[in-house]
Amino acid sequence: MAETPADAARPRVLFVCVHNAGRSQMAAGWLRHLSGGAVEVRSAGSMPAEQINPVAVDAMLEVGIDIRAEQPKVLTPEAVQASDVVVTMGCGDACPFYPGKRYEDWTLEDPAGQGIAAVRPIRDEIRARVRALLAELGVEPVGA
Template sequence: MSTPAVLFVCVHNAGRSQMAAGFLRELGAGRVEVRSAGSLPAERINPVAVEAMAELGIDLAAEQPKVLTTDAVRESDVVITMGCGDVCPVFPGKRYEDWQLDDPAGQGLEAVRPIRDEIRWRIERLLAELLPG
């Protein structure tokens, strides 16, 4: 079986989608192709998201928000949206999930930790489905 490809999409690609991509890269250990993008990417990744992930030993400091492209969706097996609304392109035959998560933008570390932990839990579940055994 080929390596599954997962795309995480949120509006700014600065918080939730970056944390999800960081967890999947770390926990998937190279067994999953990981992408993230935003419909309106921010200038830089949310520093509080970077700090929250650093607490768990995952470094997002070098990541940059990326613009969502049709190709990124087409080339992904699973597309997980996190509040990107109607701007996410949809292709038949893809697995889509919409994760209802609070936006960490403008929040302090105490508010971002539970969002981070919820994302980790969802990533662990996703990995169990994508890579059984």
């Protein structure tokens, strides 16, 4: 399918963490929700898990964002090259670096193995960071 001029104008953001099961999936869910489609969103992991963290799913459902259908995906050089902004979340040296890309490293606690009470503040911190990223990209949030 050919890329339209509208697609070319949309910022492209890739969220990366090790397992692509918690932080990066929550961030992608927030960005899809808050951008209303104005941003192309990807997420991937350097060592993807078998499934998304069910506690992360539950935490996002609490705020009306359903990420149950998402699957952890392996990080590829093509995904990085196709992105304008690459947000890493603790993937260390496993994240490929390409000149000319904007990189951000978000230091966030890993929700793996934690209960819902510990995951809620991580979810809320990700929301705040996604809103700040949208402002930097010049995209007006469409939701809360």
